[in-house]
Amino acid sequence: MDNGTMAGRSCGKRFTCSKMLTQTAGIFFAVFAMTLALFVTEVRAQSYSFTNVQVEGNQRIQTSTIVNRLGIERGQSVTGGQLNDAYQRLLDSGVFETVELTPRGNTLVVEVQERPTINQISFEGNRRIKDDALTEAITSQPRRVFSPDQAEADAARVAEIYSAQGRVAATVVPRIIRRNDNRVDLVFEIAEGDTVEVERVSFVGNRAYSDRRLRRVLETKQAGLLRTFIRSDTFIADRIEFDKQVLRDFYLSRGYVDFRVNSSNVEFTRERDAFFLVMNVTEGQQFSFGRISTISEIPGVDPAEYQAALKVRPGVIYSPSLVENSIARLERQGLKNNVDFLRVEPRITRNDRDLTLDVQFALVKGPRVFVERIDIEGNTTTLDRVIRRQFLTVEGDPFNPREIRNAAERIRALGFFSDANVETREGSSPNQVIVDVDVVEQPTGSLNIGGSYSVADGFGVALGLQESNFLGRGQSLGLTLSTAQDAEQYVISFTEPYLLGRRLRFDVDLGLARQNSSFASFDTKRAFFNPALTFDIGEQSALQLRYNWDNSEMISRPTVPNGVVIASEIAQGELTSSSLGLKYIFDSRRSGLNPNAGWLFEAGVDAAGLGGDNEWVKTSAKAIAQTLVLQEEVTLRATFEAGAFSWRGNGFSRTIDRFVLGSDTFRGFEPAGVGPRDLSNGQDDALGGNYYAVARFEAEFPLGLPEELGIRGGLFYDVGNLWNLSDVNTGLDPMNCTTPSGACIVGADGSFRHVVGFSILWTTGFGPLRFNFSKALSKEDFDKEQSFDLTLQARF
Incomplete structure (x- = not known):
């Protein structure tokens, strides 16, 4: 027999055996299925009838409540499926850990084990966030039934709070401690972990603007030297979406209508202790x-x-x-x-x-729709009129959706509310709408404690109390106590932004000040009262009407001799000035036509003589222009200032009445380091001047250092002059002058000084630091040059 026949017979035998096995298995499963079906049918068909329900194990839940929840009536015939439904209803109530239903003749025995109640809730391991803040975030409460699912959800909410603060590695585990009477203590064990910082923020696809410029737009910042005090460098997932939006707004406001953020990728560093944020963008063309x-x-x-x-x-x-x-x-x-x-x-x-x-x-x-009314809710402290005056629309006016949106923005800009929603709904008829304003108030008072240092005044401490919504009227009330090594000031300020219900701003300052002059041999005491009214006269312009009452005195220092001019001014004693002034302000930045450039112009005149001892006229003007160039990396700024003082009264003016240039006005010199001086009696006292003119030009730019250092550079050029003493007692005895020229007063004719310098600007978590290194290119021999100046303004 050949191989083919052998193979055919072998295959046939295997096929026959397999077929027999399949048939046998089929018969077996068919018999099993029929038996199971008969059993299930018998179980399903089995019915019960209970004349009594016995509940066991319940302590807090009444028996009648459990029986009602069962839904089984006495004497009613019920099937096994209905018993199962009753079991599920009890379990779904959420108040029982276990439920057992046992038929015993005509009695249904219900055995339950109640869930424990929460005795108290506590948090362990939390140092960064207080218990009160965490308690508000969870839904579990004492004296309520404990639910494991609810506790797990609460733990997730607490973890989200930590994640929002950049602690994405924080873990929260709920634990229970058994107490008597079926009670438990719920404890949330918290491992806060370290904050995960943003090590680097970079961009892909940007050509018009550098990474450095775009990083200044984002809310998320790179970790810097002062990362302990800066929280914006920690990674917060929700902040990324906000950063995308502000990036879109940045490009759209500059004409890039096709701009889009393709993706934002967040990756762990290799050490898994920080994040890299990479934004892929498409800029498009500028229109x-x-x-x-x-x-x-x-x-x-x-x-x-x-x-x-x-x-x-x-x-x-x-x-x-x-x-x-x-x-x-x-x-x-x-x-x-x-x-x-x-x-x-x-x-x-x-x-x-x-x-x-x-x-x-x-x-x-547009459609003929009117405003029926404006309803305001949620303002327990703030008066309705403070919110209502933000609307240019009143009841009965035609409905303008754009104006309603603008009013909502103005309400949010007040700063009185943590949340403010303005919505509209149909009124009593289809052609009327009701504007609903729902606000959530927030604290509006603040306490500021600051420290400062300047070369002129030395170290000082400032304490400020500010209430921006005084008595819910939208008014501002402030108290400032400032004391430095050589200067003290105590001021009470008040502002009413809507005087008499109109867009008329009223400001008033009342204060006392004392200063040890750093440029002359006398001290100064002042008491002042300065009310002012400010109102808009155009879209970009405003006018201010002000009054100034000032009582001042120059005081001689013990054991310190005075120059002849200063002595004659001190001899005048206390003098009072009562002046009325007018100031015009034009600010091109209000229109927003160019987000990268703008200019400000101010001009004012004050006249004293409305009572008081002094009579004079003082005028001043200032113009500032600024623009950003080179991909908005470099800031160019030019400032021009000038002033004129004219004495009109009897006697002579004083140094504290005239103009004195400080280091903030003219760099490169000490405060009052330029201008006329009194050299009599061996002294060197600055006298100020009746006229001054100063021009300042500066550029600020990056130095190429890591951006997280917050250090930029600057170059500046200042030119200015302070001159004229036409109203000073010049009839002095030359014998009192000790200068080689025999002149008691120098610099009255004036001359322009020129200064160049370099600045280092360091933005710290405490405030801006500015280091100025300067060199006077042109100056007088009697000027007081200052080649280095440091200013620090700190708040904490």
Whole structure:
């Protein structure tokens, strides 16, 4: 027999055996399934009827409550499935650890073991977060039934609180301690762990702006030298989403309309003790405004008048905020023209060829909807009128959704509330809406303790008490106590931002001051009262009307001789000035047309003679211009200041009445180190001057050091002059002068001084430090040069 036949017979035998086994197994399983089905049918078919229900093991829960929860009535026929449903209902109630149902004849025995109640809740291992804050976060409470699932959820919430503070490695484990009477103590064992810092923040895809510039935008910061005091360098997951949004806003406000954040990757370092944050972005092209036009779809409304009200011009870098401001401007123009229900629709046309966006503002008629009322809730301290005055809309006015949103932003900007929601709903009719304002108040008082050091005044301590919502009226009340080595000041200040219910700001300062002059041989005492009214006269301009009452005295120091001029001024004793002043302020930054540049101009005049002892006129002006260049890495700033003092009364003016240049006004010299001086009687006292003019030019830039150090550099050039003493007693005896020239007063004619210098700016967790190293290129022999200056302002 050949191999093929042998193989065929062998396969046939195996097939026959396998077939027989399969048939046998099939018969066995069929018999088993039928038996099981009969058994289950018998069980399911079995029914019970109970005339009595006996509950055992319950201590707190009444028997009647358990029986009602069962849902089984006496004498009712129930199946095994219904018993199982009753068992599940008791277990799902959440108050029993175990439940057993046992039929005993016509009696159903229910054995339960109740869950324990919570005796007390405590936290162990928490040092960074107080117990009170953690207690508010959990739902478990004493004297309530203990639930393991609820305790685990509470532990997760506590862990989230630690994660929000950068302690992502924190662990929270709930434990129970058994007590008598079926009670337990719930203990949350906390291992806080260390904060996980952000070691590096970097970007991929950015070309227009450097990593250094973009890192200044983000809320998340890299870990620096003062990481112990700075919490923004710890990793918080929720903060990443906020950083994405502020990054989008940054680019959109600079014309990058196609900007997007592709991804944000967070990775552990190799040592797993810090994070690397990498943001992948696509910048796109920068767009500018193209053609700006206005059309009207409302009969009788002239678009030319509204076009003239626009401030945006072609060529300006595109920004959504400028479009919003323009819409608000046109809607306000509609209110002036008594055009109700005016709506402005911006219609934007994109021109990819020249990278411009044409904006057409369409004046259309909105729906006839009125504001029925404004409901305010949640303000237990703040008066309704403080919130209501943030709305330019009142009951009965046409409804303007944009104005309601702006009012909501103004309410949040007050700083009185931790949360403020403004929503609208339909009123008593479809054409009316109700504005609901729901606020959550927060503490508005503050206590500031600070330390300061300056070359002029030495070390000092400042204590400040501030209440920004005094008696819930939206007023500000402050008390400042400042004492330095050579200067003391005690001031009470009060501000009413809406005097008489109008947008009229009222400020008043009342105080006492004492200063040991660092530039002359006398001390000064002052008492002052300064009320002021400030109001807007334009979108970018304001006017301030102020009054100043000042009682001052120059006091001779014991054992220290005075120069002849200073002695004659001290001899005048206490003098009072009563002056009225006017100040004009123009700030281009209000319009927001250029986020990288702006300028400020201030000019004022004060006239004394409304009573008091002194009569004089003092004028001053200041202009500051600033811009950012080179990918906004370098700040260029120019400042011009000038002033004139004219004495109009009898006698002579005093040094403390005239202008004196300090180190903050003119660098490179000691306070009052330039200008006319009294050299009589062997002294060297600064006398101040009637006129001054100063120009300061400076640039601030990165030094290439790691950004987390917070150190930048600066260059500056100052030029200035202080001169004229036309109202000083110059009839002095030359014999009292000890100078080689025999002159008692020098520098009255004035000369321009020139100073160059280098600055190191260090932003610390305590405040800004500035080191100035300067060299006077042009000065007088009697000037007091100062080649180094350090200023520290600390708050903690």
